[in-house]
Amino acid sequence: MSEVTLFGLGASALVGIGLYGFIIQPEPLRRLLAFNLLGSGVFLLFGVIARRGAAAGMGGDPIPQALVITGIIVAFAGSALAVALLLRLHQADRGGAAPGGDAPPAGGGDGDRT
Amino acid sequence: MPDPVAVSTPGGALLVWALILPAAGALLALALGGRHAERIVLVLMPVGLGLAVAVAAGVLRANAVLVYVVGGWAPPLGLALRADGLSAAMMITTAVVVCAVGLFARADFQTPQGSLEARAPLAFWTLLLGLWGALNAVLLGDDLFNLFVALELLTFAAVPLVCLDGRAETLSAALRYLLFALLGSMLYLLGTVLLYGAYGTLDIVLLSDRVRAEPAAWTAVTLMTVGLLAKTALFPLHLWLPPAHAGAPAPASAVLSALVVKGSFILVVRLWFDVMPGVPGHAAAQILAALGAAAIVFGSVLALRQARLKMLIAYSTVAQLGYLFLMFPLAAGPGVAPLGAWTGGLLQAISHAFAKAAMFMAAGLIAQALGHDRIAGLGGIGRVLPMTVFAFALGGLSLMGLPPSGGFVAKWLLLTAAIDSGQWWWALVIVAGGLLTGGYLFRVLTPALADTDGHLPAHAPVARYREAVVLGLALVSMVLGLLPLASFGLLQIGRLDMAAVP
Numbered sequence: 099m100s101e102v103t104l105f106g107l108g109a110s111a112l113v114g115i116g117l118y119g120f121i122i123q124p125e126p127l128r129r130l131l132a133f134n135l136l137g138s139g140v141f142l143l144f145g146v147i148a149r150r151g152a153a154a155g156m157g158g159d160p161i162p163q164a165l166v167i168t169g170i171i172v173a174f175a176g177s178a179l180a181v182a183l184l185l186r187l188h189q190a191d192r193g194g195a196a197p198g199g200d201a202p203p204a205g206g207g208d209g210d211r212t
Numbered sequence: 213m214p215d216p217v218a219v220s221t222p223g224g225a226l227l228v229w230a231l232i233l234p235a236a237g238a239l240l241a242l243a244l245g246g247r248h249a250e251r252i253v254l255v256l257m258p259v260g261l262g263l264a265v266a267v268a269a270g271v272l273r274a275n276a277v278l279v280y281v282v283g284g285w286a287p288p289l290g291l292a293l294r295a296d297g298l299s300a301a302m303m304i305t306t307a308v309v310v311c312a313v314g315l316f317a318r319a320d321f322q323t324p325q326g327s328l329e330a331r332a333p334l335a336f337w338t339l340l341l342g343l344w345g346a347l348n349a350v351l352l353g354d355d356l357f358n359l360f361v362a363l364e365l366l367t368f369a370a371v372p373l374v375c376l377d378g379r380a381e382t383l384s385a386a387l388r389y390l391l392f393a394l395l396g397s398m399l400y401l402l403g404t405v406l407l408y409g410a411y412g413t414l415d416i417v418l419l420s421d422r423v424r425a426e427p428a429a430w431t432a433v434t435l436m437t438v439g440l441l442a443k444t445a446l447f448p449l450h451l452w453l454p455p456a457h458a459g460a461p462a463p464a465s466a467v468l469s470a471l472v473v474k475g476s477f478i479l480v481v482r483l484w485f486d487v488m489p490g491v492p493g494h495a496a497a498q499i500l501a502a503l504g505a506a507a508i509v510f511g512s513v514l515a516l517r518q519a520r521l522k523m524l525i526a527y528s529t530v531a532q533l534g535y536l537f538l539m540f541p542l543a544a545g546p547g548v549a550p551l552g553a554w555t556g557g558l559l560q561a562i563s564h565a566f567a568k569a570a571m572f573m574a575a576g577l578i579a580q581a582l583g584h585d586r587i588a589g590l591g592g593i594g595r596v597l598p599m600t601v602f603a604f605a606l607g608g609l610s611l612m613g614l615p616p617s618g619g620f621v622a623k624w625l626l627l628t629a630a631i632d633s634g635q636w637w638w639a640l641v642i643v644a645g646g647l648l649t650g651g652y653l654f655r656v657l658t659p660a661l662a663d664t665d666g667h668l669p670a671h672a673p674v675a676r677y678r679e680a681v682v683l684g685l686a687l688v689s690m691v692l693g694l695l696p697l698a699s700f701g702l703l704q705i706g707r708l709d710m711a712a713v714p
Contacts, residue, residue: 113402120395126387133394140402147409161289162408165357169401172364176394179368183375183387190380 112139223270224280234345249337268300277706287415296706317463342369373464385455399439443476447507462576470569489709497541504537512648549632556625563618566689567607606686618692
């Protein structure tokens with residue numbers, strides 16, 4: 099089995115596990131982790147495609163490699179936003195200060211209220 | 213066959229400005245902070261509207277697409293921006309709705325006297341610009357990966373708008389929205405990488421030449437469509453929409469319901485008609501339309517059962533989004549009927565944008581006046597806010613599809629296309645959906661217009677200009693129905709699936 103096939107199968111497995119986890123897990127944090135697994139599978143697939151499309155004398159097709167960096171940043175930003183929402187939700191659920199639309203003036207971020 | 217090389221057309225630079233200005237404005241708003249954010253939006257509103265009109269005029273005058281090749285690097289290595297008639301029409305829609313929402317929201321998101329900066333106003337104005345730029349990027353992108361990035365920008369600008377007030381229930385609605393959207397984006401990305409692996413390019417124009425009906429393309433289009441449907445909230449992936457759209461502040465609900473869900477819908481259209489016309493096949497299009505039909509019925513029935521006005525409007529969005537997907541089996545191929553279905557489907561997207569934005573903002577004014585939005589407690593509101601209730605009713609007429617509204621023309625075109633192509637079952641759905649829509653509108657209008665023997669409910673004052681903005685939007689959705697049909701020719705310019713048909 100060539101390495102491209104091997105990694106391709108690995109990527110499919112990650113996508114499958116991530117999708118399964120996303121669908122059956124009710125907990126938002128677990129779904130977020132499943133989303134990241136799914137994402138890893140997709141990014142690995144980018145690597146596989148880059149390798150398969152390599153021109154003579156090159157290690158890989160550079161375009162998928164450039165795309166995957168952007169993809170990882172987007173997934174990272176999405177995960178960060180989700181975690182921030184989860185933390186705020188946790189605070190609000192505990193009856194803690196859930197500031198309304200008129201927080202004190204500039205400076206203080208939202209995460210540093212604990 | 214050699215690939216056509218993309219070159220920038222005259223006027224192509226306008227497309228770059230349509231992306232740069234909102235993005236630069238958002239960054240500047242964040243950097244300067246405070247009251248500047250609102251001022252920047254107010255300055256950019258007429259500029260952005262002017263740009264959208266200029267792009268549409270350019271497309272109409274040339275009767276062809278506007279293209280800008282970024283940095284002189286032609287696809288497949290570089291990225292191109294491409295404005296066809298669909299992009300131009302949606303850009304104008306976006307600009308008009310954003311301008312109206314911006315004017316309307318000045319009262320809701322004012323930095324309070326005595327403080328330099330408040331969190332909700334700063335977030336709202338910055339996100340509004342971010343959302344506008346992202347929508348333009350979605351409409352102008354010509355590269356599937358570029359479109360992925362634009363779609364993510366749109367999501368990241370839209371999700372925080374849901375939870376501006378920071379209450380636990382809106383936070384949890386925003387989180388649910390975000391999780392659906394993230395899953396959708398990953399499925400879309402997975403399809404993109406499959407397409408790149410199979411065809412070696414992600415440029416829409418180049419792909420449309422290369423894609424063939426084979427398993428790789430089928431898998432990719434399925435994954436991408438499902439991902440985009442999660443973001444568009446088509447039944448049964450609509451569960452996130454009602455709490456998110458109903459919980460957001462009224463101006464935010466208006467942009468979310470009118471514009472944000474249309475962004476991912478436009479990408480489905482691009483995928484099915486531009487990238488791979490005919491590849492998904494007739495059966496797949498029937499499935500998509502069946503989901504749309506289910507959305508119409510379920511959304512309308514659930515809207516009938518809501519106790520709160522904003523929830524009712526949100527479920528009505530679920531239903532109206534269903535109509536959009538009826539165009540997929542009807543608009544494929546050459547001929548008069550598919551041409552009408554194409555115009556009808558897109559006109560439904562446009563007229564729903566105006567009508568729904570007006571209805572959500574009307575609901576916001578009603579809630580502000582009465583202090584609640586329970587439908588049972590709306591008695592006498594028609595006397596307190598006649599202009600607002602009139603605007604709500606006009607928007608509702610467009611959703612029902614009564615003449616002379618834009619919604620009527622849209623639904624009529626879809627209906628005739630369904631009958632002409634022998635797919636009468638979709639015509640039944642369209643008619644039934646109109647009746648159900650009438651049902652939930654009367655549920656609102658009956659108490660709102662009820663005679664209360666001169667007793668006005670206790671109410672807070674509402675600024676007159678805000679009522680005028682709402683009425684203006686509702687009137688736009690009406691005027692669309694009075695335009696001669698030929699003026700919708702703009703929507704046909706630059707269709708890639710038509711270029712293939714001699």
